[in-house]
Amino acid sequence: xxxxxxxxxxxxxxxxxxxxxxxxxxxxxxxxxxxxxxxxxxxxxxxxxxxxxxxxxxxxxxxxxxxxxxxxxxxxxxxxxxxxxxxxxxxxxxxxxxxxxxxxxxxxxxxxxxxxxxxxxxxxxxxxxxxxxxxxxxxxxxxxxxxxxxxxxxxxxxxxxxxxxxxxxxxxxxxxxxxxxxxxxxxxxxxxxxxxxxxxxxxxxxxxxxxxxxxxxxxxxxxxxxxxxxxxxxxxxxxxxxxxxxxxxxxxxxxxxxxxxxxxxxxxxxxxxxxxxxxxxxxxxxxxxxxxxxxxxxxxxxxxxxxxxxxxxxxxx
Amino acid sequence: xxxxxxxxxxxxxxxxxxxxxxxxxxxxxxxxxxxxxxxxxxxxxxxxxxxxxxxxxxxxxxxxxxxxxxxxxxxxxxxxxxxxxxxxxxxxxxxxxxxxxxxxxxxxxxxxxxxxxxxxxxxxxxxxxxxxxxxxxxxxxxxxxxxxxxxxxxxxxxxxxxxxxxxxxxxxxxxxxxxxxxxxxxxxxxxxxxxxxxxxxxxxxxxxxxxxxxxxxxxxxxxxxxxxxxxxxxxxxxxxxxxxxxxxxxxxxxxxxxxxxxxxxxxxxxxxxxxxxxxxxxxxxxxxxxxxxxxxxxxxxxxxxxxxxxxxxxxxxxxxxxxxxxxxx
Numbered sequence: 001x002x003x004x005x006x007x008x009x010x011x012x013x014x015x016x017x018x019x020x021x022x023x024x025x026x027x028x029x030x031x032x033x034x035x036x037x038x039x040x041x042x043x044x045x046x047x048x049x050x051x052x053x054x055x056x057x058x059x060x061x062x063x064x065x066x067x068x069x070x071x072x073x074x075x076x077x078x079x080x081x082x083x084x085x086x087x088x089x090x091x092x093x094x095x096x097x098x099x100x101x102x103x104x105x106x107x108x109x110x111x112x113x114x115x116x117x118x119x120x121x122x123x124x125x126x127x128x129x130x131x132x133x134x135x136x137x138x139x140x141x142x143x144x145x146x147x148x149x150x151x152x153x154x155x156x157x158x159x160x161x162x163x164x165x166x167x168x169x170x171x172x173x174x175x176x177x178x179x180x181x182x183x184x185x186x187x188x189x190x191x192x193x194x195x196x197x198x199x200x201x202x203x204x205x206x207x208x209x210x211x212x213x214x215x216x217x218x219x220x221x222x223x224x225x226x227x228x229x230x231x232x233x234x235x236x237x238x239x240x241x242x243x244x245x246x247x248x249x250x251x252x253x254x255x256x257x258x259x260x261x262x263x264x265x266x267x268x269x270x271x272x273x274x275x276x277x278x279x280x281x282x283x284x285x286x287x288x289x290x291x292x293x294x295x296x297x298x299x300x301x302x303x304x305x306x307x308x309x310x311x312x313x314x315x316x317x
Numbered sequence: 318x319x320x321x322x323x324x325x326x327x328x329x330x331x332x333x334x335x336x337x338x339x340x341x342x343x344x345x346x347x348x349x350x351x352x353x354x355x356x357x358x359x360x361x362x363x364x365x366x367x368x369x370x371x372x373x374x375x376x377x378x379x380x381x382x383x384x385x386x387x388x389x390x391x392x393x394x395x396x397x398x399x400x401x402x403x404x405x406x407x408x409x410x411x412x413x414x415x416x417x418x419x420x421x422x423x424x425x426x427x428x429x430x431x432x433x434x435x436x437x438x439x440x441x442x443x444x445x446x447x448x449x450x451x452x453x454x455x456x457x458x459x460x461x462x463x464x465x466x467x468x469x470x471x472x473x474x475x476x477x478x479x480x481x482x483x484x485x486x487x488x489x490x491x492x493x494x495x496x497x498x499x500x501x502x503x504x505x506x507x508x509x510x511x512x513x514x515x516x517x518x519x520x521x522x523x524x525x526x527x528x529x530x531x532x533x534x535x536x537x538x539x540x541x542x543x544x545x546x547x548x549x550x551x552x553x554x555x556x557x558x559x560x561x562x563x564x565x566x567x568x569x570x571x572x573x574x575x576x577x578x579x580x581x582x583x584x585x586x587x588x589x590x591x592x593x594x595x596x597x598x599x600x601x602x603x604x605x606x607x608x609x610x611x612x613x614x615x616x617x618x619x620x621x622x623x624x625x626x627x628x629x630x631x632x633x634x635x636x637x638x639x640x641x642x643x644x645x646x
Contacts (some may be wrong), residue, residue, distance in 0.1 A: 040501040151363075175361060180362035180527065185571040208502060211530075211573035238575050252506045254534035256557060256572055260513050265534070267510075268503035271471045 001067075002202040003029040003052075003169055008064030010051045016126040018060065019275045021047040023226040025064075026284055029169075029202045029219075036197055036213030036234065037206045039223035042272060046094065048223070049171040049206045051075055053091045069168055086117055090167035091198075094174045096158040100146040102173065106157055107142030113161070124164055131160045131199070133188055152183035159190060163199045188216050211253065214238050219307075222246050225272050225283035228301045232308040242310045246283050282313070290314050321521040322374065322407075322490055323350040327383035329369050343369045345545040346383070351521045353489065356512060358524040358532035358553070360568070361542035367525045370542075371494045373407045374523065389488070405435060408483035412495035414475035416548075418467040424475065427482045431628050435486060451484040454518075456509055473504035480511060487521070491515060509535055529572045533557050541565050547619060551626030560586075561628040617640040 008025050011018035022044045029035050039045045051059065052066060052075065061076035068088060074080040093099055101109045110128065111121045129139045135156040146154055155175060163170060176184040185308045194200050205217060211214060213220050213234060220237040222245065230243040241247045248268045258265070270287040273279050279286065285295040294313040302309040310316065329344040344366040349358045351606055361367040372378040374385055376392060385392040387407060395403050409415060412506045416423055432444055439447075452459050455477040462474055470478070483491060493512060512522050512535055526532050532539055533553060541552040541564065549562040570583045604620045619627040 080455055082352070181529070181568055182362065185573070188573070189579075209573070210502070211575050213628040214575050215573045215579055249502055252503060252511070253575060254506065255531045255575055256530045256533050256569065258530075258534055259553070260510065260534055264510065264513075265506045267505070267507040271473075271504070 001028045002031045002033070002069060004065075004067040006065045006067075008048070008051065008066065009062035010047055010055070011060045011062055012047075012058050012273075013060050016276055017287050019227050020278055021275055022051065023275075023278070024147075025223075025228050027221060027231060028230065029163075029204070031201055032195060033219060034191070034203045034205060034217050036210075036217030036220040037204055037223065038208065038210050038213060038220055040208065042225075042275070043223045044226040044275075045206050045223050046173055049091070049173050052169070052171055052204075053085060053089050054081070061109065084144055086162075086167065087165050088167055089169045089171070090162045090165070091171040092158055092162045092173065095178070096175055097151050097154045097178065100154055102146050103165075105143055105145055106149075110142070110161060119165070128160070128164060131164070132157075134193075134197075135160055138248055144155060152179055152187065154180065155183075155187055156190065159187070159194070163194055166199055168201045169205055170203045172203060172205045176207065176212055177209065184212070186214055193217050204205075210250065211255075212239070222249070223312075225278065226275055228309075228311055229284070230308075230310050230312075231301075236308055242304065242308070242315050243312050244288050244290050244314070248289075282311075319353055320350045321353045321388065322523070323386040323389075324348055324374075325384045325386065327370070327373065327385060328381050329366065329373060329378070330381045343545050344373075347542070347545075348383075348548055349540050349547065349550060351428055351490070351523055353521050354516055354519045356516050356522040356534065356536045357538045357540060358526060358536035359540050359542060360526060360529060362527055362568075364544065365542040366493055366545040367542050368529075370467065371409060371492045371523065371525050374492055375407065376403070377409075378443075399544075401435075405486050406488055407490045407492070408484065408486060408488045409492040409494060410476065410479045410496050413499055414472050414479060415467060415499075417479055419476065420467055422466075424465055424467045424470060424478055427478065428485065430617070431482060431485050447485060448481075451481045454484055454514070457481065470505065471499050473508060476500065476508055477511065478489070480508075480515075484515075488520065490521045490523075492523050492525070493525070497526065497531055498528065500523050529557070529568055529622045530574075541568070546629065547627070548629045549627065555626045559623075559626075561622055561626075 006026050009024060010022040011020050020192055025048060037045045037048065050056065055061060055075060055078065066073040067077050073084055073089070088285045100106065104112070112138045114121050114124065132141060133140060137153060137156055141149065141153065141157060149157065167240050176187055179187060191203065191205065195203060205213065207213060213247045219231065221231045222237065222243065224245050230237065230241060230246045236245060238250060242251055252265050252267050254265060273283055273286065281296040281298050285291040299311045299316065301309055302316050304315050325348055326346045326348055327344060328342065331341045331343055333339045333341045348372060349357070359367045359370060360573060369378065373380050380393055387403065392403065418427065428448055432439065436444065449459060457474065457477050462470060465477060497508055500508060509531060511526060515522055515608050524532065524536055536553050538551065539553045539556045541548050541556065541562070543564050549556055549560065549565045556565065557569065560569055568587055570579065574582065618630055620630045622628045
């Protein structure tokens with residue numbers, strides 16, 4: 001197991017109390033696995049991704065453990081995490097396109113970053129050039145300022161930089177959502193290529209776009225309102241989902257070839273609950289067409305068939 | 318169906334560079350029309366000029382050359398009262414619902430502004446009934462959305478409020494610029510269906526998007542835009558079912574599909590024969606495949622491939638290596 005997360009809870013501190021954005025999640029990722037993490041905005045997917053790397057000031061670690069390659073990650077301790085970041089866990093942040101320092105040439109910025117981590121630039125420069133080549137950029141990009149690069153190019157620079165030290169786990173947060181469809185495809189395929197070449201051992205790809213995950217992910221984890229809803233292989237999630245939320249979500253996606261006059265798709269009525277004071281029991285019950293008395297109790301996230309886990313009373317009597 | 322909005326060879330040139338010394342052609346000789354009760358989707362990647370076209374229709378940006386006609390009248394000549402009447406008929410909704418509202422005021426202030434500006438003499442009770450009707454048309458419950466601040470409402474609700482605002486004005490044409498892309502998957506389809514309802518009420522809708530699956534779902538006709546030029550247009554079923562231009566094919570092959578992998582789609586497109594109906598069009602496709610690499614849009618023209626389905630063809634220019642028909646496929 002590359003990554004094992006046990007009952008992780010991370011809340012946001014606000015003036016009105018704690019927002020329970022990530023409320024007890026347990027899952028594991030195998031070596032070489034690309035796990036897609038999907039859900040609506042505010043479901044806790046970015047919180048989960050961030051808390052594996054970097055807890056920001058407002059985020060409060062509550063409980064749970066994260067184990068990477070057999071060693072516990074001290075995610076609650078900002079300084080103790082430093083030796084792990086970049087080397088063992090790395091992130092391609094949301095809006096990676098604005099992650100580059102606009103006042104430095106790309107090469108200078110990378111040198112400074114490596115220096116700050118105590119890594120001599122010389123020791124990685126050949127590999128850096130080789131990987132820039134691989135993503136189709138070439139070494140001259142190092143002499144450019146970020147403003148001279150297109151969105152897709154910046155995205156690829158950040159991808160190469162984040163994975164330069166061959167981290168064990170890479171968290172890619174919404175890295176395709178701001179790109180054009182053709183660039184989106186290229187970037188998504190690069191993620192798979194990075195895995196094939198063992199630049200990263202395993203990956204969490206966070207996105208709201210399930211159709212991207214169907215192309216590149218081995219498994220998909222669906223979150224809803226801070227809880228896990230369903231986890232299975234990408235094919236099973238798309239072809240035969242069992243959680244009512246996943247089913248409704250998949251059936252509401254328009255695809256090339258589906259037209260409203262042939263088949264009018266429907267959304268999910270209602271909105272996700274506020275997590276400042278979340279409802280008890282299943283958090284999807286107010287929008288769920290199948291809800292019944294039992295849903296007042298929180299359903300456990302259990303395996304219903306090999307490799308397929310669901311948190312729904314209808315599926316786990 | 319009668320033509321409602323018509324674009325005739327519309328171009329837009331921006332001045333760029335330090336002293337405005339350079340020219341950037343954002344939209345080049347674009348012509349298409351939208352009829353009443355029709356949804357036309359305008360599809361393109363960033364920088365294709367799709368939003369610029371929407372802005373020119375809404376008079377937020379002047380056209381450089383060409384004309385935009387609404388019911389036969391040149392839009393850019395409208396002034397004063399006539400312009401106000403135009404806005405009574407034509408409205409726009411944009412991508413980010415959160416920045417369309419002033420966060421200091423309650424969201425329903427947008428309705429009050431419409432009343433003060435366009436309907437100052439309408440009685441309060443009559444206005445309230447009108448408001449209720451238009452909220453009903455976008456499936457919003459007045460209790461849930463009125464007297465709330467923008468941050469208390471979801472993106473989908475805010476976006477529907479903006480459509481309701483437009484409906485208060487007896488509009489006949491709506492420019493919907495990326496109105497879905499900021500919304501969550503579970504609510505976006507409802508806003509999309511709303512466009513279908515508007516169409517059923519006889520409105521013309523220009524649906525601007527970068528997402529081919531959304532355009533395919535909702536629109537009757539599709540216009541594919543690349544670097545300010547129309548490369549392919551026609552009935553949606555024809556453009557997506559039988560794409561001719563290399564760029565359209567590339568876009569289709571890049572869209573992530575749920576039940577088919579990228580390789581499957583690419584293989585299928587490669588094996589589909591290019592159904593050129595005459596030698597002229599065989600040249601058209603071969604040229605455009607090469608033209609994706611280094612195109613010069615000035616020596617090209619749209620030709621009718623089949624009934625109402627237009628594809629851009631590139632004239633073979635002297636001094637340039639023109640691939641022989643079929644070579645590119």
